[in-house]
Amino acid sequence: MDEETHRIQQPAQSDAAAVTCTLCGASADGETAPPTWICSVENGRQQYFCEACARTHIRAIESRLDSAWW
Template sequence: MHTCRHCGTARDPDAASAIAWARERDPDGREHWLCPACARRHVRDIEAKLPHEWWA
């Protein structure tokens, strides 16, 4: 079960929205997931490759 790194929402693998989740990978190889709402909200931060700590 995956949860959103930013808001903590749990991902339901059976829901139609499961395909819209975004996956991030740290430089050390760890995976983190973002729900569709957080991915939309932080798309500029993601594209600018800002560290997660900088997101407001």
């Protein structure tokens, strides 16, 4: 948090940053994940899972198991 402006500083992102699946490495076009992808926050890190990996591990995801358990 910046003391002078009292705003949270956003990290700089590159224009060509692509979202990639944490498990298989598939990448999505653009800076945001498609609506069929799942975003999970584990140990303070955002992780994205593509549609195929999400379908394969949907029970573990719904049970809130960390991806290390899959």
